[in-house]
Every structure is written in C-alpha cells, then in structure tokens.
Amino acid sequence: MLLTALEFLGLVAFAASGALAAVRARLDVFGVIVVGLTTALGGGVIRDVLLGIHPPTTLRNWPYLAVCAGTALVVFVFHPQVARLRRGVLLADALGLGVFATAGTTIALNAGATVYAACLIGMTTGIGGGAVRDLLLREIPLVLRKEIYAVAALAGSVLVAAGHALRLPAGPVTLVAAAVVVSVRMVALWRHWNAPVARGPE
Structure with a gap:
C-alpha cells in the first residue's frame, strides 16, 4: 500500500x-x-x-495513465499559475526523483535482482523519464549535465539496498531514502552544487 501511494505521488510530480x-x-x-x-x-x-x-506495469493498469494524463491536462490549463510556483515545480521534480529511485530499487529487489543491479535499476527508474522528456524537447538530458541529479538518485537507491541487506523494515527505509534524495537535490539547487565538468581548451 505504501509503495503504491508513493508511486502515484511520484507520477503526479513527474507528470506535472x-x-x-x-x-x-x-x-x-x-x-x-x-x-x-x-x-x-x-x-x-x-x-x-x-x-x-x-x-510494463504502468501500461497494464489504466489508473497510471489516467492520473498522468489528468495531471498534464491540469498543468496545460493552469500553466500560468503553475509556472509562478518555480520552487514548487523544482520540489515536485525532486520528489518524483526520490520516490521513483527508491520504489524502483525496492521493486527490483523484490523481483530477485542483486543489490548491485537493484541500485542501478532504481537510479534508472528515477532518471529515465526525465531523460526521455529532455530528448523529446531536443535538450541535453539533465542527468548528463553538471547538476547533481543522478548522484542523488543513486544515493537513495543505495540506502534502500542497504536497508534490505540489513533486514530493516522496508516502509520506513524507503521513506527515509526518498527524503534523502529530495534533500540532496534541493540543497544542491540551493547551494549551486555541481558535478565536475571538463575544463575547456586553453
């Protein structure tokens, strides 16, 4: 139940x-x-x-499609108001990243994936939709740019995998890991933290 609720929360955040x-x-x-x-x-x-x-699960269950399409339509109609909520949009994106990275890791572990594979799959779950979005809009995917994004997703995935290895309760671990992802992402935006980039030719 908790995993499903988090998934729908992430769907709304990313669709918006x-x-x-x-x-x-x-x-x-x-x-x-x-x-x-x-x-x-x-x-x-x-x-x-x-x-x-x-x-795929989201293509077998119509509520996933309905929630996402409905959210997108609401944004289309009320985009002037939504656009003014810049911090809210950034928080929504960070929330989606945290939810999908941690939920993806949990689903991978439950499906029998190794800890290593589950971490990578969890990270990919978090960043995959955004990467495809940027490609559709003819932009360099955010994950390939200097902002802290994939690293935050991977950190959350590792925390979930560590909790699984230590046999800690899955629900609280997932919530804590998602909160860590959101916190890292938002602090990185606030403090302008960036991953290193190659220096240009002299």
Whole structure:
C-alpha cells in the first residue's frame, strides 16, 4: 500500500514537471500530455523491461495513465499559475526523483535482482523519464549535465539496498531514502552544487 501511494505521488510530480516543460516549449495540448506521460511513466517502463516484466506495469493498469494524463491536462490549463510556483515545480521534480529511485530499487529487489543491479535499476527508474522528456524537447538530458541529479538518485537507491541487506523494515527505509534524495537535490539547487565538468581548451 505504501509503495503504491508513493508511486502515484511520484507520477503526479513527474507528470506535472514534464507537462510544464512541454508548455514552455510551446507544444499543443496533445504534445503536453504525451510529454507528461513520458516523463512520469518512462522510468517505470525502463525498469520493467530490465526486470523482464511484460507488459510494463504502468501500461497494464489504466489508473497510471489516467492520473498522468489528468495531471498534464491540469498543468496545460493552469500553466500560468503553475509556472509562478518555480520552487514548487523544482520540489515536485525532486520528489518524483526520490520516490521513483527508491520504489524502483525496492521493486527490483523484490523481483530477485542483486543489490548491485537493484541500485542501478532504481537510479534508472528515477532518471529515465526525465531523460526521455529532455530528448523529446531536443535538450541535453539533465542527468548528463553538471547538476547533481543522478548522484542523488543513486544515493537513495543505495540506502534502500542497504536497508534490505540489513533486514530493516522496508516502509520506513524507503521513506527515509526518498527524503534523502529530495534533500540532496534541493540543497544542491540551493547551494549551486555541481558535478565536475571538463575544463575547456586553453
């Protein structure tokens, strides 16, 4: 139940951030919904493909599609108000990252993946939808840029895997790990922390 609730929370957060990015790119209503769906569901689809779950969970259950499409449509209609909530949008994206990275790791572990594989799959679940979103909008994926993004997702995945190895309660561990991801991401934005980049030619 907790895992499902967190997943839907992450879906709303990612669908909203994806839809807002599509609005800024001047896409029509159909394009906004498609990008919102892709952002919210892309990471989960990649996760299920890697775990051999066919068809992917989000494509077998209509509520996933309905929630994402509805969120994207709301953003399309009320985008001026949503756009003014810049901090809220950034928080929503960080929340989606934390929820999907940790939930993806838990699902991978429950499916029998090794700890190493589960961490990588969890990280990919968190960053996959956003990467596809950026490609659709003809941007360099955020995860490949200097901002702290994938590192935060990986940190959350490692915490979930460590809790699993220590046989700690899965629910509290997932919540704590998701909170760590969100905190790292938001502090990185606030403090302008960046991963190292190569220096340009002299």
